[in-house]
Amino acid sequence: MAVSAGAINHPSFDLNGTRRRTGVIKCCRAKGRKDLKFGSDRDYYTLLGVSPDSTSLEIKEAYRNLQKKHHPDVAGQKGHEYTLKLNEAYRVLMREDLRRDYNASAGRSGRRGTSEAVGYSSWRGPLRPQALFVDENACIGCRECVHNASNTFVMDDELGCARVRIQYGDDDQKLEVSVDSCPVNCIHWIDREDLPVLEFVIRPRTKDGYGVFGGGWERPSNVFAAAKAFTKEMERQNATKYASAPVEEESPAQAKARMDASAKMRRERFSMVWDFIKGLNSNIWKDK
Amino acid sequence: MAQAAYTVASDSENTGEGNTSMTFPEIAIGIDVGTSHCSVAVWNGSEVEILRNARNQKMMRSYVLFKDDTPSGGVSSQLSHEQEITSGSAIFNVKRLIGRVDSDPVVQSCKTLPFLVQTLDVGTRPFIAALVNDVWRSTTPEEVIAISLVELKALAEVQLKRPVRDVVLTVPASFSRFQLARVEQSCAMAGLRVLRLMPEPTAVALLYAQQQQQSVDDNQGSVSEKIALIFSMGAGYSDVAISATAGGVSQIKALAGCAIGGEDLLQNTIRYLLPPDSKHLLLTQTINEIRSMGLLRLATQEAIHKLSSDTSAQVNFDLGDGKTIHKVITREEFESVNRDAFEKCKALVRQCLHDAKVDVENVDDVILVGGCSRIPWVTNMVTETLKKGEIYKGMNPLEAAVIGVALEGAVASGINDPFGSLDLLTIQATPLAVGIRASGDNFVPVIPRNTTIPTRKDVFFTTVRDNQSEALIIVYEGEGEKVGENHLLGYFKIAGIPPAAKGVPEINVCMDIDASNTLRVLAGVLLPGSRQPTGPIMEVRMPTVDDSHGLCADALNRTYGTSLDLVTLKKAA
Numbered sequence: 027m028a029v030s031a032g033a034i035n036h037p038s039f040d041l042n043g044t045r046r047r048t049g050v051i052k053c054c055r056a057k058g059r060k061d062l063k064f065g066s067d068r069d070y071y072t073l074l075g076v077s078p079d080s081t082s083l084e085i086k087e088a089y090r091n092l093q094k095k096h097h098p099d100v101a102g103q104k105g106h107e108y109t110l111k112l113n114e115a116y117r118v119l120m121r122e123d124l125r126r127d128y129n130a131s132a133g134r135s136g137r138r139g140t141s142e143a144v145g146y147s148s149w150r151g152p153l154r155p156q157a158l159f160v161d162e163n164a165c166i167g168c169r170e171c172v173h174n175a176s177n178t179f180v181m182d183d184e185l186g187c188a189r190v191r192i193q194y195g196d197d198d199q200k201l202e203v204s205v206d207s208c209p210v211n212c213i214h215w216i217d218r219e220d221l222p223v224l225e226f227v228i229r230p231r232t233k234d235g236y237g238v239f240g241g242g243w244e245r246p247s248n249v250f251a252a253a254k255a256f257t258k259e260m261e262r263q264n265a266t267k268y269a270s271a272p273v274e275e276e277s278p279a280q281a282k283a284r285m286d287a288s289a290k291m292r293r294e295r296f297s298m299v300w301d302f303i304k305g306l307n308s309n310i311w312k313d314k
Numbered sequence: 315m316a317q318a319a320y321t322v323a324s325d326s327e328n329t330g331e332g333n334t335s336m337t338f339p340e341i342a343i344g345i346d347v348g349t350s351h352c353s354v355a356v357w358n359g360s361e362v363e364i365l366r367n368a369r370n371q372k373m374m375r376s377y378v379l380f381k382d383d384t385p386s387g388g389v390s391s392q393l394s395h396e397q398e399i400t401s402g403s404a405i406f407n408v409k410r411l412i413g414r415v416d417s418d419p420v421v422q423s424c425k426t427l428p429f430l431v432q433t434l435d436v437g438t439r440p441f442i443a444a445l446v447n448d449v450w451r452s453t454t455p456e457e458v459i460a461i462s463l464v465e466l467k468a469l470a471e472v473q474l475k476r477p478v479r480d481v482v483l484t485v486p487a488s489f490s491r492f493q494l495a496r497v498e499q500s501c502a503m504a505g506l507r508v509l510r511l512m513p514e515p516t517a518v519a520l521l522y523a524q525q526q527q528q529s530v531d532d533n534q535g536s537v538s539e540k541i542a543l544i545f546s547m548g549a550g551y552s553d554v555a556i557s558a559t560a561g562g563v564s565q566i567k568a569l570a571g572c573a574i575g576g577e578d579l580l581q582n583t584i585r586y587l588l589p590p591d592s593k594h595l596l597l598t599q600t601i602n603e604i605r606s607m608g609l610l611r612l613a614t615q616e617a618i619h620k621l622s623s624d625t626s627a628q629v630n631f632d633l634g635d636g637k638t639i640h641k642v643i644t645r646e647e648f649e650s651v652n653r654d655a656f657e658k659c660k661a662l663v664r665q666c667l668h669d670a671k672v673d674v675e676n677v678d679d680v681i682l683v684g685g686c687s688r689i690p691w692v693t694n695m696v697t698e699t700l701k702k703g704e705i706y707k708g709m710n711p712l713e714a715a716v717i718g719v720a721l722e723g724a725v726a727s728g729i730n731d732p733f734g735s736l737d738l739l740t741i742q743a744t745p746l747a748v749g750i751r752a753s754g755d756n757f758v759p760v761i762p763r764n765t766t767i768p769t770r771k772d773v774f775f776t777t778v779r780d781n782q783s784e785a786l787i788i789v790y791e792g793e794g795e796k797v798g799e800n801h802l803l804g805y806f807k808i809a810g811i812p813p814a815a816k817g818v819p820e821i822n823v824c825m826d827i828d829a830s831n832t833l834r835v836l837a838g839v840l841l842p843g844s845r846q847p848t849g850p851i852m853e854v855r856m857p858t859v860d861d862s863h864g865l866c867a868d869a870l871n872r873t874y875g876t877s878l879d880l881v882t883l884k885k886a887a
Binding site for chain 1: 739
């Protein structure tokens with residue numbers, strides 16, 4: 027039962043960057059803002075593995091499933107930190123008013139959609155800062171990685187290339203072996219924040235045709251450059267939107283209306299991403 | 315969770331078998347030590363089995379008889395005759411005494427029990443003693459519970475043919491953390507390691523979750539959420555919980571309890587039966603009168619039991635000195651003398667419904683457990699309050715709690731069942747708020763009640779004086795707005811606050827409760843704009859107070875007053 031003293035980090039003194047920022051916000055810039063924590067490691071939707079427009083029923087279900095895996099009764103003391111976050115996320119998302127505030131502040135922070143989304147691959151265990159990604163353009167379909175780490179990689183026989191299905195589906199050693207075994211070095215360790223964009227961009231999609239010319243399917247030849255461009259475009263759109271928004275003095279009602287509207291606009295802009303992810307998510311939960 | 319001094323010894327004893335226990339995790343047993351009865355159960359690989367003692371009893375009486383050199387409890391031994399319980403040498407109802415100070419009204423009411431409960435009304439532990447060969451031999455509630463636990467442990471070890479160390483215990487929801495620490499101490503004395511202390515209705519909720527899970531499997535039905543209200547009324551305590559159950563997970567939405575039980579009903583009835591000129595007998599401490607009151611207690615208890623099925627009961631009793639009681643008590647009379655106690659139970663149910671934000675119409679099942687669940691008024695109150703035609707029938711009201719803790723024992727020991735019968739989880743909530751004293755004698759909660767655990771929350775405080783260099787963090791638990799109404803858990807001082815105007819230094823007080831309900835309080839000082847604490851932060855495991863905790867708060871107040879006070883930090887615009 028004894029917990030090592032190190033297991034508990036004091037929130038305000040944590041050296042972890044995002045948490046520390048929260049402390050500063052509280053101290054100096056707590057202007058009319060509720061104490062919401064939305065660091066990238068604490069996004070409630072990602073944590074629960076649900077999409078931002080999911081119903082409370084879906085959130086409940088996801089919460090229960092995750093609790094069953096990570097609750098300290100089941101996972102032991104190491105589940106403590108994770109369950110703490112889970113409880114906090116659940117508390118906020120289950121209350122309509124808190125969830126609205128949360129959505130608004132998360133939307134304003136400009137993170138939604140690019141850094142928090144769940145990509146094609148699902149996660150086994152807690153989220154980690156690094157993720158695996160297969161550059162499908164380079165992949166020659168040798169099946170070496172699927173052979174070495176069968177729980178992580180799957181073969182897409184239609185496209186003839188491998189893909190990450192479950193992040194960290196195998197132990198670290200197997201993952202290392204499979205990364206090293208790739209003859210064309212097309213398996214990359216990337217930052218988790220970049221994963222959804224990369225996985226979105228790599229998906230082949232229909233090309234606009236002009237008469238009999240063009241049409242068919244295409245995917246960017248350099249997926250990393252394409253992802254960077256995609257992210258930049260998103261940021262540019264955000265910047266223009268927020269630059270035009272009134273900065274000073276507005277009534278709370280106005281602020282709320284603006285927040286709701288901008289959150290909605292963001293959701294619509296990303297609806298393509300979300301629809302894509304939602305489809306995958308429902309499959310993921312079914313699998314579990 | 316158990317106290318280090320005790321566990322270290324047993325750790326070193328068991329190091330040899332450390333490896334085997336890794337591969338075959340020991341299944342923790344479940345023990346329900348009630349005010350009047352106790353029982354033990356364990357997961358036997360396919361279901362929960364309630365163990366029987368040598369006399370083939372599943373429910374054993376909770377008392378300890380100090381007769382000869384070795385005390386013996388109700389698990390292993392039998393009273394030579396029923397009156398022996400009133401001889402002065404039997405100690406029982408200690409669950410109402412454990413961890414309470416002598417100024418507590420519950421301890422005061424225990425003075426009518428047929429053994430010695432001496433109070434000095436100053437806020438220290440009461441003196442308890444059993445009569446052994448005309449000598450009042452002192453004991454403690456912890457010791458008495460430990461003796462019962464040793465007997466239950468021995469019973470389990472004989473039947474399971476293995477040493478037993480881990481245990482999950484039921485506790486009343488209203489127990490303060492200090493009382494829980496005392497229960498843990500009893501377990502440590504008995505050589506048991508506490509895996510979890512479960513409030514009784516939450517143990518029942520876990521059993522309910524298992525039953526729902528099985529019925530879903532049978533019907534192949536959809537996983538819909540079911541809301542259950544569990545009302546548990548035993549001899550010493552009443553508890554209410556509201557749980558939302560789906561997929562084997564029972565989530566406690568609200569939990570509340572109070573120290574009202576069959577014992578109060580019994581005492582009210584005795585008081586009613588006694589002729590006006592004999593009321594003084596209740597608080598007497600001469601041995602013959604204590605015995606006489608003990609016998610009256612037995613007679614009254616019998617009458618109350620009879621009133622559960624009949625509408626009236628006859629009590630005939632000889633008080634000595636030519637005084638006798640010949641009275642027929644009707645069910646109406648019984649209900650009217652206990653009106654206050656019953657109303658408190660009703661208020662508890664209503665409060666719980668309110669806290670859980672659940673409408674009466676949305677409650678799917680009403681579960682009634684505990685010895686007092688047989689009282690017609692209790693059944694009627696619950697069915698009326700919840701507008702339900704009937705009570706959930708799937709479980710035995712006396713056995714549900716012990717089965718629940720045995721299930722939790724198996725789950726928390728990491729046992730898997732191939733048929734999914736252990737694919738269960740209870741998500742607990744805190745029944746009482748935890749916070750600190752601030753702005754004089756106000757209680758500022760850091761973790762409110764009915765917060766899902768594990769949880770961690772923090773609140774910023776600041777100084778009340780210019781250049782205040784020290785602050786006293788006094789931790790309380792309870793619901794009152796003033797600290798005096800709440801339980802003191804501990805205190806510590808934060809020193810070395812940098813000199814600054816009042817209201818400038820930020821003192822962060824963070825509280826962390828883990829799944830085994832261990833509370834840690836952390837505190838540190840920040841200056842505005844700085845990200846680093848000015849010195850090392852303090853981490854204190856609560857409770858730290860001892861038996862005289864009733865005196866402590868007064869002493870602190872007298873010595874320091876509000877000179878080391880804190881106020882909540884108003885976030886500046």
